[in-house]
Amino acid sequence: MDLWWLLWISLLFLVPFILMEISSGFKFHFKLVYYCAMCLLLSALAAPMCLLTNGGRTVNNMRIISRVVRTLKYFFGVRFEVKGLENFQIDGPCVIISNHQSILDMMGLMEILPDRCVQIAKKELMYAGSVGLITYLGGVIYINRKRTSDAKSIMAAVAQAMISDNLKVWIYPEGTRNNSGDLLPFKKGAFHLALQAQVPIIPVVYSSLTSFYNQKKNLFTGGTVKVEILPKIDTSGLTENDITDLTERCHQTMRQVFFRLSNKPYESNGQSNCAQ
Ligand SMILES: CCCCC/C=C\C/C=C\CCCCCCCC(=O)SCCNC(=O)CCNC(=O)[C@H](O)C(C)(C)COP(=O)(O)OP(=O)(O)OC[C@H]1O[C@@H](n2cnc3c(N)ncnc32)[C@H](O)[C@@H]1OP(=O)(O)O
Ligand SMILES: CCCCCCCC/C=C\CCCCCCCC(=O)OC[C@@H](O)COP(=O)(O)O
Numbered sequence: 001m002d003l004w005w006l007l008w009i010s011l012l013f014l015v016p017f018i019l020m021e022i023s024s025g026f027k028f029h030f031k032l033v034y035y036c037a038m039c040l041l042l043s044a045l046a047a048p049m050c051l052l053t054n055g056g057r058t059v060n061n062m063r064i065i066s067r068v069v070r071t072l073k074y075f076f077g078v079r080f081e082v083k084g085l086e087n088f089q090i091d092g093p094c095v096i097i098s099n100h101q102s103i104l105d106m107m108g109l110m111e112i113l114p115d116r117c118v119q120i121a122k123k124e125l126m127y128a129g130s131v132g133l134i135t136y137l138g139g140v141i142y143i144n145r146k147r148t149s150d151a152k153s154i155m156a157a158v159a160q161a162m163i164s165d166n167l168k169v170w171i172y173p174e175g176t177r178n179n180s181g182d183l184l185p186f187k188k189g190a191f192h193l194a195l196q197a198q199v200p201i202i203p204v205v206y207s208s209l210t211s212f213y214n215q216k217k218n219l220f221t222g223g224t225v226k227v228e229i230l231p232k233i234d235t236s237g238l239t240e241n242d243i244t245d246l247t248e249r250c251h252q253t254m255r256q257v258f259f260r261l262s263n264k265p266y267e268s269n270g271q272s273n274c275a276q
Contacts, residue, residue: 027220028218028220029218031076031220032220035072035076035103038075039103042068042071042072043129043133043134046134047134050138056137057138057139058137059116059118059138061134061138062113062116062117065110069109070107070111076107076222077222078224078225079222079224079225080111080225081227082227082228082229083228083229084231087202087231087232088229090232092166093168093169093199094199094201095168095169095200095201096168096201096204097190097202097203098203099174099178099205099206099254100172100178101177101179101206101208101209102215104209105172111227115168117168117169118168118169119169119171120158120169120170120172121142121143122142123142125142126142141158141169142154143155145175151189152189152192155189155192155196159193160197162199163199169193173187173189173191173247173250179214181210183251183258186250188243191243192243194235195238195242198236201233201235201246201250202229202230203230204228205228206225206261207227207258207261207262207263208258230254233246233249
């Protein structure tokens with residue numbers, strides 16, 4: 001066949017494909033920018049409310065922040081089906097661990113955030129404009145993930161504050177966002193913290209977002225996220241020697257629930273689940 005014909009025929013198929021890709025990519029990035037802009041705007045509105053109500057940096061601001069963030073789901077067509085909220089009804093502090101898929105997780109976090117609960121976040125979040133300010137006002141604890149020794153000493157101080165100030169602490173044990181449709185191995189900070197403070201761990205699992213949010217496919221439409229708050233895991237009597245087992249047990253339990261909530265067949269990965 002003539003080379004020109006081949007070129008024309010390829011173009012006939014390629015051009016609509018490229019246009020579709022550009023427009024879906026454009027839609028995806030536009031929606032992400034819109035999400036970030038809404039976060040920046042809502043944070044800028046919430047900050048004076050926090051300052052006027054509570055005066056400065058305090059976990060009590062989380063009530064205001066969560067109420068404001070809960071409105072975001074209506075703009076993005078995201079809904080939550082929550083089970084197990086009664087498992088949050090415990091007296092005193094605890095460590096809450098959950099899977100972390102994307103920046104959209106802030107909606108899922110605030111949907112169920114219990115009272116007097118702060119999160120552990122990477123220190124870079126402090127510099128995210130008004131979002132950084134609102135996290136500061138809400139009492140978020142910042143860590144430098146590149147300096148394990150600094151992170152450890154901050155977490156040791158957090159263990160004390162949990163007891164003295166009756167705080168719950170929310171940690172993403174994967175340590176980073178992960179939209180792969182599986183859980184990453186868990187870092188150990190959350191488990192050390194629970195043991196140091198001698199408090200229970202409450203695992204929370206969110207179903208996979210990939211059916212409506214997928215960066216690889218430029219997909220960001222609306223959808224429903226299933227959320228399950230699991231019964232507390234007691235840590236009393238456990239020692240440093242039990243950290244690896246505890247981490248692995250929590251990872252396995254959460255992974256099974258993650259696959260069930262995401263309507264995916266459970267795949268045993270057959271490896272150690274702890275981050276090395
Ligand atoms: C109004 C509109 C608002 C709009 C915005 C909406 C909301 C904003 C408002 C508030 C919400 C904010 C929510 C923010 C969420 C942000 C989420 C994140 O930033 S996730 C990233 C940060 N978090 C984490 O990284 C936590 C998980 N990581 C860990 O726990 C890590 O363990 C670590 C403590 C950071 C250390 O990292 P490392 O890579 O070194 O981890 P290892 O687990 O491999 O540990 C190495 C080694 O150290 C031992 N270890 C770990 N921790 C401790 C400890 N605390 N004490 C003692 N020893 C410790 C561990 O056992 C390993 O040793 P060994 O191998 O011998 O066992
Ligand atoms: C004047 C300065 C302007 C700064 C502009 C900042 C732009 C960002 C604005 C809004 C972003 C909204 C983000 C909501 C909070 C998201 C928290 C979050 O999900 O952080 C990711 C972190 O868990 C893990 O990070 P990595 O996956 O390791 O990476």
